Structures are given as structure tokens and as C-alpha cells.
Amino acid sequence: MNFIGKLAAATILAGVATAFAGAASAQEIAVIVKTNSSNFWQNVNKGASAAIKKHDGYTMSFDGPATESAISDEVNLVENAINRGVKGIVLAPSDPEALIPPVKRAYENGIPVVIIDSLLADGGKEYYQSFLSTDNKAAGEAMAKEMIDRVGKTGNIAVMSYVPGVGSEIGRVGGFKDYIAKNSDLKIVSTLYSQSQMATALNQTTDTLAANPDLKGIFGANEPTAVGMGRAIEQAGKKGQIVALGFDGNEDLQAMVRDGTLDAIAVQGSFQMGEKGVDTVIDLIEGKTVEPFVNTGVVIVTKDNIDSPEAQNVLY
Known part of the structure; x- marks a missing residue:
């Protein structure tokens, strides 16, 4: 039938x-x-x-x-x-x-x-x-590759996630972590969940940066989490001192890519x-x-390609 x-x-x-x-x-x-x-x-x-x-x-x-x-x-x-x-x-x-x-x-x-x-x-x-x-698993893997390319294969990094157990989170953060584990010796010192609340992500990131002064990189796995993460990096005076990768592409995140707070964002269609x-x-x-x-689909957007047609077609 x-x-x-x-x-x-x-x-x-x-x-x-x-x-x-x-x-x-x-x-x-x-x-x-x-x-x-x-x-x-x-x-x-x-x-x-x-x-x-x-x-x-x-x-x-x-x-x-x-x-x-x-x-x-x-x-x-x-x-x-x-x-x-x-x-x-x-x-x-x-x-x-x-x-x-x-x-x-x-x-x-x-x-x-x-x-x-x-x-x-x-x-x-x-x-x-x-x-x-x-394809959230593939997107997570792409961001993990971006992290390794930028920070190398050793050192400490952190993951700022959103709602545990949601299908997109399982694929996205799971793909990121699996790729890191298989292709580097980077240590993920913490995985925190913002419940997709920007203010929560800001506070969690602030605490993570304070507790890990040697942190080399950080990944914010969705829009409100990445915005809160970026604001915490700015407030801590860490812009340009830590590799920061985000997910999604609203105006706040685009501005953070342009000013160097975020090195790259993965933007969904x-x-x-x-x-x-x-x-x-x-x-x-x-x-x-x-x-x-x-x-x-997903497009990795950086300062170098943010004004390209490919990026502009997915940014919002």
C-alpha cells in the first residue's frame, strides 16, 4: 500500500x-x-x-x-x-x-x-x-576539523551545547566529539548545556574560561548558545586569544565573525x-x-568568505 x-x-x-x-x-x-x-x-x-x-x-x-x-x-x-x-x-x-x-x-x-x-x-x-x-553529524565533524586545523591536535577545548537528547544535538555534538577523539589528542574539558538560553550560555562560558585559563578552543553548538559564548569571550577580553566556533548565522553571529570574536560559524539552510x-x-x-x-545543507562561514554569494544565501 x-x-x-x-x-x-x-x-x-x-x-x-x-x-x-x-x-x-x-x-x-x-x-x-x-x-x-x-x-x-x-x-x-x-x-x-x-x-x-x-x-x-x-x-x-x-x-x-x-x-x-x-x-x-x-x-x-x-x-x-x-x-x-x-x-x-x-x-x-x-x-x-x-x-x-x-x-x-x-x-x-x-x-x-x-x-x-x-x-x-x-x-x-x-x-x-x-x-x-x-546532516548534523557531518556538520559536527566539519566543525571539529575546523577546530583541529586552527588549534592543532593537542590541548584543551570545551563544548557549549544546548538541549541534551534533542536529535540535532546528538548528531551535531556527537559528530564533533567523535571526530576530535579519532583525529587528535585534544581534550574536551567540559560539555555544558544552555537549554538554548543565551544568558545561560554567557554565564556558563564565563565560568569555563575562568576555570580553564589554558583553553585553546571552544565550540558553541546552536544560535543562542553561540551568541552567549561569543559575548562571554568579549567580556573576558579573550577575543582573538581563543579559537571560537559557532553554529547558525544570525546578525549577532555574523558581526562576531567580522570582528574576530568567532573564527567560523556553520550555517544551516x-x-x-x-x-x-x-x-x-x-x-x-x-x-x-x-x-x-x-x-x-550547511556552509562554513569565516571572515574570508562571509560576503560571498554562498554565505549570503544562508545567512539571516
Whole structure:
């Protein structure tokens, strides 16, 4: 049975009426992300908004919790979308386990789901139809190579991560650490988790720099973490004295690359996640075949290439 057939069967099992519950537009696509307070996710919104204009007869809603750690709020947003009978869902899950039940319920109600950025746990794989993301493991490895190229193969470095257990974090930080371990004698003296809060990352980085005066390098693994890390480096007077690598590409991070606070940032195709996510879920609604995984790419941006077309196409 093809995907549309499976969805039809699931809809019958759940009760056809539930698929049309509430007052949603019959052709609404719900884009639900980890938080609506980040420039990264607002760039996803821009991509999704650009995509919906290409598809006559469809509308789009965009929402997310106030913070990435507000997991129950994101669960509620998905439940609400199902209850009002949306036509399809594009979802960036903030937790790989907690979002499985609402995604399963969407499947049972005949609503196709496209996952972006972070995977659900294995138990949820049968309930969504495509995954669009940076290859986070490869991106983490690329940043580890950048670190080794800049600091050498010995000495102490630190990792400033964001939310433990999130799919993107597992791949990104795991890929970084594995590459470091296999290709150098660098020691990672600490891995701290900011919960994607800039102020938390600033304080954690300040403490890390004070506790490790010989630190040669530091890696901030997502947008708010890297911004907080960069500000701590500036406040500590360490700009240009420590190799600092970040992830994502908002205006704060771009300025830090230009002034030398950060040596490089890995920038994901966030616009592409939103654009291709909406295109893919509409393809599913219309019975077309889609790829199970779409790599939305990453660009390593430095002071040398920040004004190049390749970098400018992904910065936001």
C-alpha cells in the first residue's frame, strides 16, 4: 500500500470526522517549530511563507513555544492543529520522545507530517513521511576539523551545547566529539548545556574560561548558545586569544565573525527547511512521491568568505 493508501486507512480507523474537526481552513498547513523567539526559526518561517505562495488553495500557520525547553507547549500546539483539522503538519520536534504521541495521532487522523531539523526517536518513524535537516553529524565533524586545523591536535577545548537528547544535538555534538577523539589528542574539558538560553550560555562560558585559563578552543553548538559564548569571550577580553566556533548565522553571529570574536560559524539552510518542508508536505497531500530524507545543507562561514554569494544565501 502506498503512503496515501496508508493514510486513508488510518483515517478510516480513527474516524473520518476527526480529520475535519474544528474550524481550520481545509487546506491549512501548520508549521510548528521548537520556539518562535529565535531568528533561526523565523528564517524557517520566511522559507515556509515563500513556499506557500507557490501553492494555490493552501494557507499556512506558523507557531512555536516561547522557549525550546517548553516541550509540553509544543505538544499542545500539535494537538491543537490536529483538533482543528489541518491538512498537513511541518514539525521541528523539541524532544524526540514527547512528540511521538501527537505525531502518531496526526497519522491516525490522515494528516501527513514532515519532520524538520531534529529526528523523532525510532518509535516514531512510521508516523511521519519525510525528514528534512542539515546532516548534523557531518556538520559536527566539519566543525571539529575546523577546530583541529586552527588549534592543532593537542590541548584543551570545551563544548557549549544546548538541549541534551534533542536529535540535532546528538548528531551535531556527537559528530564533533567523535571526530576530535579519532583525529587528535585534544581534550574536551567540559560539555555544558544552555537549554538554548543565551544568558545561560554567557554565564556558563564565563565560568569555563575562568576555570580553564589554558583553553585553546571552544565550540558553541546552536544560535543562542553561540551568541552567549561569543559575548562571554568579549567580556573576558579573550577575543582573538581563543579559537571560537559557532553554529547558525544570525546578525549577532555574523558581526562576531567580522570582528574576530568567532573564527567560523556553520550555517544551516534554515530558509530551505521551511520552504522544502512546506513543498514536501503538499506533495504528500497531492499523492506525489517524496524522498525519506532531504539534506538541507550547511556552509562554513569565516571572515574570508562571509560576503560571498554562498554565505549570503544562508545567512539571516
